[in-house]
Amino acid sequence: MIVLGYSTKTCAACRFLVIAILLGVSVSVHSYDVEFDIGSRFGTLQPRALGAFSLNASSISGAFAVGTTADGEVSIDTVGNPGIDAYFRGDASYALGSFISGLRLEATTLRSVETGEEAINLSLSAPFTLNGRDLSLSFAPACGVGFYDDESFNFGARLNVSYLAGDFVLKPGATFSETLFPDGSRTLAIAPSLGFVWYPGIPLSADFSVGWSRSETDSGTVSTSFPVSAIFSAVPLPWLCVSAKLKSEADISGLMSYRVDGELELIKYVPNGRAFHLPIAAYYSWTDGGSANFGVSIMVGFSFGQE
Amino acid sequence: MNSAFTLRTICVVALFCLAGAVFGQQTARWLSTSDEAKPYSAIAPRLIALAEAVVAAGIDEKLYLDRLIEGVRKRASPERIGKALEEETSRLLFMAKELDSSGIRMTAESRERILADGALSLRASISRDEFSAVVKKIAVKGASLDRLGSTLSALAAADPARIVGTTLRLELAEAIALSVIQTDRLDSLAAVFARGRSFGLAPDRIARIVATELGSGGSLAAVDAALNRERRQR
Numbered sequence: 001m002i003v004l005g006y007s008t009k010t011c012a013a014c015r016f017l018v019i020a021i022l023l024g025v026s027v028s029v030h031s032y033d034v035e036f037d038i039g040s041r042f043g044t045l046q047p048r049a050l051g052a053f054s055l056n057a058s059s060i061s062g063a064f065a066v067g068t069t070a071d072g073e074v075s076i077d078t079v080g081n082p083g084i085d086a087y088f089r090g091d092a093s094y095a096l097g098s099f100i101s102g103l104r105l106e107a108t109t110l111r112s113v114e115t116g117e118e119a120i121n122l123s124l125s126a127p128f129t130l131n132g133r134d135l136s137l138s139f140a141p142a143c144g145v146g147f148y149d150d151e152s153f154n155f156g157a158r159l160n161v162s163y164l165a166g167d168f169v170l171k172p173g174a175t176f177s178e179t180l181f182p183d184g185s186r187t188l189a190i191a192p193s194l195g196f197v198w199y200p201g202i203p204l205s206a207d208f209s210v211g212w213s214r215s216e217t218d219s220g221t222v223s224t225s226f227p228v229s230a231i232f233s234a235v236p237l238p239w240l241c242v243s244a245k246l247k248s249e250a251d252i253s254g255l256m257s258y259r260v261d262g263e264l265e266l267i268k269y270v271p272n273g274r275a276f277h278l279p280i281a282a283y284y285s286w287t288d289g290g291s292a293n294f295g296v297s298i299m300v301g302f303s304f305g306q307e
Numbered sequence: 308m309n310s311a312f313t314l315r316t317i318c319v320v321a322l323f324c325l326a327g328a329v330f331g332q333q334t335a336r337w338l339s340t341s342d343e344a345k346p347y348s349a350i351a352p353r354l355i356a357l358a359e360a361v362v363a364a365g366i367d368e369k370l371y372l373d374r375l376i377e378g379v380r381k382r383a384s385p386e387r388i389g390k391a392l393e394e395e396t397s398r399l400l401f402m403a404k405e406l407d408s409s410g411i412r413m414t415a416e417s418r419e420r421i422l423a424d425g426a427l428s429l430r431a432s433i434s435r436d437e438f439s440a441v442v443k444k445i446a447v448k449g450a451s452l453d454r455l456g457s458t459l460s461a462l463a464a465a466d467p468a469r470i471v472g473t474t475l476r477l478e479l480a481e482a483i484a485l486s487v488i489q490t491d492r493l494d495s496l497a498a499v500f501a502r503g504r505s506f507g508l509a510p511d512r513i514a515r516i517v518a519t520e521l522g523s524g525g526s527l528a529a530v531d532a533a534l535n536r537e538r539r540q541r
């Protein structure tokens with residue numbers, strides 16, 4: 001029964017991925033890029049074979065623009081246990097001077113062997129953006145539904161500000177959301193955050209973010225946490241991209257989880273927008289339940305596109 | 308054989324002095340007096356003629372001579388040095404013509420500085436079309452020559468290997484020149500490209516985003532926001 005249920009979910013996820021890809025390529029495009037990668041991942045979990053796909057396409061006609069992004073990764077380990085991670089996003093926006101209003105549809109399906117999470121999420125948001133000389137404001141009301149392990153309906157809004165201060169872009173923001181569950185219970189969450197991105201005069205950027213998140217159920221249970229992230233990205237040579245990422249979450253009693261990712265990608269560009277990729281990535285994750293995972297992936301890929 | 312060599316040397320030195328009396332004095336003097344220059348006596352008239360063209364265009368001869376000395380100290384063959392100096396002269400004359408006809412107000416000092424920096428840029432990853440386009444935009448903007456140098460440096464640092472397509476690079480160069488970003492902040496664009504690459508965006512896509520945002524009056528903050536919109540948000 002479990003196997004049957006699991007197969008149904010996997011098929012649904014695959015159908016969703018195919019629909020996402022078809023939707024992605026059906027947009028009348030002015031620019032696009034497509035990438036395929038294959039490889040393997042090994043570490044504390046069973047070694048896995050990986051296949052990944054990504055598509056970005058957009059078209060701009062005067063003040064009107066549409067864009068789509070579709071990403072997918074499928075994997076299977078040495079004992080036949082499959083995983084899937086797919087994402088689709090469709091955007092439409094209209095620009096009126098420095099004001100941009102838009103509509104965004106996002107869909108995610110996930111079956112993660114690492115975290116054990118299974119989910120399909122759909123969301124619709126209507127971001128409004130105002131771009132100034134040194135300031136950018138965006139406000140995005142959104143609603144969404146989640147299926148499988150966390151069936152729910154949620155709605156909320158996110159406010160983001162980007163302010164240029166010297167070599168830094170300061171990014172205060174806040175998210176408010178309410179999630180409704182089938183049994184009638186609900187959770188209210190508010191999460192202010194402060195990020196800043198450093199753009200020095202060399203091909204390196206550093207992105208830091210700290211936040212506070214508070215959620216309260218209608219039964220009165222309150223939980224708070226402090227998410228922190230730091231991302232460093234550099235392109236020391238035209239054919240080499242290096243990035244390192246740290247994400248952690250803590251509550252009042254201490255560290256709840258953290259994850260460190262590092263990636264080194266060798267790229268060989270060839271004429272007409274084509275490129276060969278060799279990404280090598282490693283991660284280490286830990287949660288306060290005592291579980292820790294480590295993995296290394298090596299992939300080879302090919303991309304092409306036009307702008 | 309020996310007397311023929313002596314006669315040739317006298318002729319070359321006389322030619323140096325004659326040429327030096329008009330243009331290319333520094334080059335002629337260096338070629339006639341430096342031990343390092345002896346292996347290049349056969350191409351000396353050609354090198355002096357190039358120096359004369361440089362000086363006639365109102366360019367500090369030192370820019371040319373420094374390049375010549377650099378080549379000699381690398382022990383490059385006469386043929387190679389001759390070809391390199393022809394190309395350098397062509398670059399300097401091209402830039403001088405572009406600058407002098409642009410209407411940009413400049414001091415002799417700033418002109419020489421941009422010629423020196425521009426020659427380096429044109430040798431590396433900046434095309435003549437890009438140089439011309441940026442000069443025109445700088446003139447339209449009424450900006451200083453410092454902005455020209457900073458724009459070319461920013462473009463070269465953001466896309467040193469010329470991965471971005473030719474037409475798009477031209478658009479990007481013009482957008483950088485005309486942008487609201489302060490001149491001394493333009494070097495941050497290299498970091499913007501690094502961040503876009505870390506998001507998995509293709510260089511052409513990043514260039515399009517940057518050119519579009521800067522072209523519509525946005526600053527670094529708007530470019531940053533656009534890159535984040537483009538990134539897979541999860």
